[in-house]
Amino acid sequence: MSLQTQTHRITVPEIRAHKHAKPVVCLTCYHAHTARLLDQHVDLILVGDSLGMVMHGLENTLGVTLDMMITHAKAVMRGSSHALVTVDMPFGTYEESPQVAFRNAARIIQETGATAVKLEGGTRMAETIKYLTERGIPVIGHIGLTPQMVHVKGGFHTTGRTKEEWPALEADARAVADAGAFAIVLEGMAEPLAAKITAEIAIPTIGIGASAACDGQVLVMEDMLGLNPNPPKFVRQYAQLGPAIEAAVNAYASDVRERRFPGAENVYPMKKAQ
Numbered sequence: 001m002s003l004q005t006q007t008h009r010i011t012v013p014e015i016r017a018h019k020h021a022k023p024v025v026c027l028t029c030y031h032a033h034t035a036r037l038l039d040q041h042v043d044l045i046l047v048g049d050s051l052g053m054v055m056h057g058l059e060n061t062l063g064v065t066l067d068m069m070i071t072h073a074k075a076v077m078r079g080s081s082h083a084l085v086t087v088d089m090p091f092g093t094y095e096e097s098p099q100v101a102f103r104n105a106a107r108i109i110q111e112t113g114a115t116a117v118k119l120e121g122g123t124r125m126a127e128t129i130k131y132l133t134e135r136g137i138p139v140i141g142h143i144g145l146t147p148q149m150v151h152v153k154g155g156f157h158t159t160g161r162t163k164e165e166w167p168a169l170e171a172d173a174r175a176v177a178d179a180g181a182f183a184i185v186l187e188g189m190a191e192p193l194a195a196k197i198t199a200e201i202a203i204p205t206i207g208i209g210a211s212a213a214c215d216g217q218v219l220v221m222e223d224m225l226g227l228n229p230n231p232p233k234f235v236r237q238y239a240q241l242g243p244a245i246e247a248a249v250n251a252y253a254s255d256v257r258e259r260r261f262p263g264a265e266n267v268y269p270m271k272k273a274q
Ligand code: KIV
Pocket: 028, 046, 047, 048, 049, 050, 051, 088, 185, 187, 208, 218, 220
């Protein structure tokens, strides 16, 4: 008998089964310690390409590379054992063809041990989603506000606020679901459209700035923990870790400057000579 504790990592069918049932709880995560902290409390961990801004100070997600995603995903896998880990495919690694997408997605799955990948785009990515899922790579779709389109759209704009936009976005959601994705992120979408799409498709919708009508929610963890001084308007902050970290660092700096910091003489007392 193995002495190791057997832990069950949530599976793709289990996430799918959240449709019309309990909401899917998802957060982004990019490193091992935080993965350990949130692992038992969420169903899904997303190693999002938002790590470009959050971890690396980039202006948008376009500079994120496959190697960066793989490095952070490995750390998250080491820190977690329960939540299903999905990794974003960064800009430039999947749009060219289903074959290129497969090669890069396979690298993510093989090198990190994560279960699934996420990629942006609706109808235009359906063929690729089908190609990946038929070959063993589970996919989460992502429509609405798709940050990798920032230059084409001229910024980050919410979607679905006029009814004229709805048919194309509904067609995107259907195409992603029909192609075999097991869930879909709806980002920056007006509530009536998010609710309509959620009712129309058979896979869970996971909203970010897309209202409580979705089958689940995802937030960038640093936004909801109060580490981002300018979080998006829709984010509820559940903690203020930014000010807490600043206060702790300030207290530490005072201790060091006042020589109150315990020195090596206390931690490692000198041994008596034999
Ligand atoms: O990269 C990311 O964090 C995401 C979420 C915002 C859904 O794609």
